[in-house]
Amino acid sequence: MKNINIIIELLKKESKSWKYPFVSGWQRVVKSPFTTLISCILSLRTKDETTAKASIRLLKEYNSPEKILKLSTKQIEKLIYPVGFYRTKAKRIKEICRVLIEEYNSKVPDTFDELIKLKGVGRKTANIVMTYGHFKNDYLPIDVHCHRIPNRLGWISTKTPEQTEEALKKILPKRYWYDFNELFVRFGQNICVPVSPFCSKCHIRMYCRRVGVKKSR
Numbered sequence: 051m052k053n054i055n056i057i058i059e060l061l062k063k064e065s066k067s068w069k070y071p072f073v074s075g076w077q078r079v080v081k082s083p084f085t086t087l088i089s090c091i092l093s094l095r096t097k098d099e100t101t102a103k104a105s106i107r108l109l110k111e112y113n114s115p116e117k118i119l120k121l122s123t124k125q126i127e128k129l130i131y132p133v134g135f136y137r138t139k140a141k142r143i144k145e146i147c148r149v150l151i152e153e154y155n156s157k158v159p160d161t162f163d164e165l166i167k168l169k170g171v172g173r174k175t176a177n178i179v180m181t182y183g184h185f186k187n188d189y190l191p192i193d194v195h196c197h198r199i200p201n202r203l204g205w206i207s208t209k210t211p212e213q214t215e216e217a218l219k220k221i222l223p224k225r226y227w228y229d230f231n232e233l234f235v236r237f238g239q240n241i242c243v244p245v246s247p248f249c250s251k252c253h254i255r256m257y258c259r260r261v262g263v264k265k266s267r
């Protein structure tokens with residue numbers, strides 16, 4: 051993939067002018083594996099801003115498994131509302147905290163295989179915790195933006211985030227793995243948005259095959 055380096059470097063440069071998603075700002079401030087894990091669970095099927103506000107309400111005070119376990123499920127629900135599936139998530143968060151205390155000495159596991167054993171933790175969450183919680187470079191968290199944009203660019207042709215993770219690991223130089231998620235999430239929120247992307251002001255349009263793009267601005 052001969053243009054991949056140029057594209058990533060152009061996006062990194064351009065990203066300085068993009069709006070910062072609130073949730074990333076939050077993750078930047080609180081970098082513990084535990085807060086990353088809980089924030090990521092809150093983020094599933096939830097808008098970034100809602101996730102960030104709920105994360106702050108819950109985690110600014112209750113930032114350890116022990117502290118969260120002192121709360122009732124109803125109290126957690128109240129703190130995280132209106133994240134999607136807040137009732138299920140409240141129960142799940144309590145269960146995860148209990149398992150972390152009983153089986154992992156109150157620590158968030160630092161291996162991918164142990165992380166996905168936790169109920170409610172899938173590949174994306176485990177990859178995010180390994181990358182942004184434990185600061186490991188061998189993982190590539192793929193969310194909707196990271197799946198959609200490389201397909202639009204024509205880098206890959208995949209149907210699911212899991213396939214995208216596998217395909218990107220083969221073509222994306224490893225030095226970009228750590229920054230890839232944040233860079234593409236921000237690009238996907240600011241320019242290459244899901245519906246009608248801003249192709250007219252996109253700095254990488256000369257490298258883009260615009261696969262599947264029917265309408266743009």
Ligand code: SF4
Nearest residue numbers: 242247249252255258
């Ligand atoms: S040209 Fe359009 S479709 Fe391609 S990356 Fe830019 S915004 Fe996305």
